[in-house]
Amino acid sequence: MKIVLITGLSLFLSLFTFLMPKKQEATPIPVCHTPANDMAMMATDPAFAALHANPRVFSYTGAGDMVKFSTPDGKSASGFLLKARNNSDKWLLVYQEWWGLNDNIKKEAETFYNDLKDVNVLAVDMYDGEVATTREEAMKLMSSAKQDRLESIMKGAIAYAGPKAQIASIGWCFGGMLSLKSAILEGKQAKGCVMYYGRPEQDVNKLKTLDTDVLGIFGSKDKGITPAMVNEFEGNMKKAGEKVTVKMYDADHAFANPSNPVYDKAAAEDAYKLALNYLKSRLKA
Template identity: 75%
Template sequence: MKIIFITGLSFFMSLSSWLSPKPVDTSIPVCHNAVGNDMSAMAADPAFQQLHLAPLPFTYKGAGDMVKFPTADGKSASGFLLKSKKPSDKWLLVYQEWWGLNDNIKKEAETYYNDLKDVNVLAVDMYDGKVATEPAEAGKLMQGADQKRLEEIMKGAIAYAGPKAEFASVGWCFGGMLSLKSAMLEGKKAKGCVMYYGRPEQDVEKLKSLETDVLGFFGSQDKGISPESVKTFEENMQKAGEKVTVKMYDAGHGFANPSNPVYNKEAAADAYKRSLSYLKDKLNA
């Protein structure tokens, strides 16, 4: 799957392409804006990469184990699992930023795990073991992200949890988009969905497949996920008969990542408090 990015424009697909008539498909849109289906040029664009500052060094030293699970394409996938201390069919699927399943995401997974208590938390590795530390590296990983493989990994994670599992999901940026897609793939097992500044799906027919409401956090200073695109998402969710709650902060892209140099402590703390309350309610935790 290739990527074309437009320097200076929104990271997401242009509004006209979102709303123009087209056949419904099951493809996974990328985090940011693209023209057509070619995204490789955008991921390789230095101007685009500079909007994602390299994460500050961080080493995770906590609980949890890496696990593997089969995928329908005949391969296997992996994830970072924090298993509930008590038997539980409640699961939180955690989706990474464009950097990959790095130590910061593992720490975020542990934070939710400790606060949700009896919930299994699985941070899904969407890059098959690859992790970037610099924007150029992350661009290459995004260029190589195949939409079919991404979907197979998510389906594999859902199946790994078992037939009685109930799900909520959370993700940031690239992972925010995947959190929404995951909720669609979970079907009636979906109980909640949290997306942080991820590309909103704008196809009304696809949005109709949601069996849960959505909680979204965005930044008014985000040059990638514009307030206008978020407003369109809200309108399309309403057209689809779905519920979405949006909280817009006076912050930029990546504001909730403590390893991001543009981290906004106040906005991140408020968003986490809201997300935790939402997830506890949805998972009865």
């Protein structure tokens, strides 16, 4: 009798266990996409966006022309060109902030053009004609810019300058990151690279391929491209056997943009002199 009861109880427990709802395993949330570019994740961060007030309205009415050039992906891209007054194989590629190729960048390009003398200056349009006037628009444009398209535009600009061109690059914020990437793509044509508070490339193997030194201009109060990030970049450049000169100002992110409320006139003017002298020495005859 006891054996029958035990057997019956065992069968009951087995049936009960079978009928009970199974415990669901936690399903990891899939990552729907990888970042479109190295600053894409930062672009969607409200704290990073808060570092950029909407730019003041500014209209550029100086010299220069929009030009088109082909890109390796079978498309075309454009840029704002200030052609050297005398034939020259020296080029400065100018890379925009996250706003796009707006009139402020065109003005910056003209300023360097006038001071460098006999250097072709091309401000590259990295958004294919789109320009943001609000931080919300800029967030969308920068976060959705595809890495392969950005690289193709840069390669197209380098090819437009020509195989004999001696090239230096400069950029701010998003463009600071692009300036460094451009220098890597330029190979032996690279003669100089200035990056204003842009996210540095941290891949040591990629940095090893640089054929130029780098001038990095940053702000100690920058909560986006932090001093810790800059220190890491310096360490990685040392590991790569490359030279970087860093100038850290007691200023915020985008301190050199006159259309930004955090514009620091004294720091911006000093940084410009530093950048100009660097570029003159690298693009000298």
